[in-house]
Amino acid sequence: MKPKRIILAGGTGFLGRLLAKALADRGDEVVVLTRRPEADGSAARAVYWDGRTMGPWVAELEGADAVVNLAGKNVSCRYTPEALREIIASRVDSVHVIGDAIRRCLNPPAVWVQTGSLAIYGDAGDRICDEEAPAGEGIPVETCLRWEQAFADSPTPVTRRVWLRISFVLGRSGGALRLLEGLTRWFLGGRVGGGRQYISWIHEADMVRAFLRAVDDPAMAGIYNATGPNPVTNAEFMRELRRALHRPWSPPTPAWAVPFGCFFMRTEPVLALTGRRAIPRRLQAEGFTFQHPDLPEALSQLYQPTQAPTP
Numbered sequence: 001m002k003p004k005r006i007i008l009a010g011g012t013g014f015l016g017r018l019l020a021k022a023l024a025d026r027g028d029e030v031v032v033l034t035r036r037p038e039a040d041g042s043a044a045r046a047v048y049w050d051g052r053t054m055g056p057w058v059a060e061l062e063g064a065d066a067v068v069n070l071a072g073k074n075v076s077c078r079y080t081p082e083a084l085r086e087i088i089a090s091r092v093d094s095v096h097v098i099g100d101a102i103r104r105c106l107n108p109p110a111v112w113v114q115t116g117s118l119a120i121y122g123d124a125g126d127r128i129c130d131e132e133a134p135a136g137e138g139i140p141v142e143t144c145l146r147w148e149q150a151f152a153d154s155p156t157p158v159t160r161r162v163w164l165r166i167s168f169v170l171g172r173s174g175g176a177l178r179l180l181e182g183l184t185r186w187f188l189g190g191r192v193g194g195g196r197q198y199i200s201w202i203h204e205a206d207m208v209r210a211f212l213r214a215v216d217d218p219a220m221a222g223i224y225n226a227t228g229p230n231p232v233t234n235a236e237f238m239r240e241l242r243r244a245l246h247r248p249w250s251p252p253t254p255a256w257a258v259p260f261g262c263f264f265m266r267t268e269p270v271l272a273l274t275g276r277r278a279i280p281r282r283l284q285a286e287g288f289t290f291q292h293p294d295l296p297e298a299l300s301q302l303y304q305p306t307q308a309p310t311p
Ligand SMILES: NC(=O)c1ccc[n+]([C@@H]2O[C@H](COP(=O)([O-])OP(=O)(O)OC[C@H]3O[C@@H](n4cnc5c(N)ncnc54)[C@H](OP(=O)(O)O)[C@@H]3O)[C@@H](O)[C@H]2O)c1
Pocket: 010, 011, 012, 013, 014, 015, 016, 033, 034, 035, 036, 050, 051, 070, 071, 072, 073, 074, 075, 086, 090, 094, 115, 116, 117, 118, 166, 167, 168, 169, 170, 174, 175, 176
């Protein structure tokens, strides 16, 4: 395949770094749009943007093969009014400005791949959520609805469009697994609350393969659940994580204790106490196969002794 030129907006984070490496490994040219180009230590070329206004960065999109937008303030924080404002604005504004930039190109990118979240389905109990499932309720849902609306309001007539509703990505170099790993190593990896809330998850390698497929496959368009085929309950997830980390037992964390723990970890109880059982209906219907579909294998692959976390 001819090398491509791919623009990664917000490509300095957990998923951006994984994707940048995979693209560079196959010979593509990667340009990262970041608010701090001087701090980007990756091999990619880093270009300044502020995530909300036009600037010289727009020229990078001209003739690019793809733009992938991964920008957004991390949601693992306390939902103060200021944090909530930034969580929403960083997502909505970056979508709007990328749409504007694409429409200004004489030779627009072939595809716009946009990250979203499965949180749009809300606290869905044990109901199976494919891409047709209704949106739920609550602050994370409102954020996702505004994020997806911004994309709908930013048409790009020539550029193919893919929206990935991403689940909990399992990797050791970033994301929420690091937090759960730390707790579990300290014998605090018991089930949370009733333990019946579902966790939809995807191994980082499969997540990267889904991104690459979205970039490369001209048939992919619209909304996809980017999650593995086998969601599990919180109780099952924590049991398998304890097993992978050789911690056979930990006391359960009662629901009333979660707000206290989250306060000290500077995060929100809703992230631990709610869940959804999502499936990758469209990816599978279109022939995508998962290298790590089962949780015990996925975790043991991540924690095998030779698999040191990348920085
Ligand atoms: N990781 C997961 O499990 C997961 C699950 C569901 C959805 N997602 C979504 O996938 C995307 C990428 O996830 P990630 O885990 O790679 O996130 P991440 O590590 O938090 O990185 C996100 C990037 O967004 C940029 N950013 C942060 N605040 C910003 C702001 N106010 N304005 C503009 N840019 C800002 C940062 O780049 P600079 O500081 O360099 O500008 C940062 O590197 C996010 O939109 C996230 O919500 C991730």
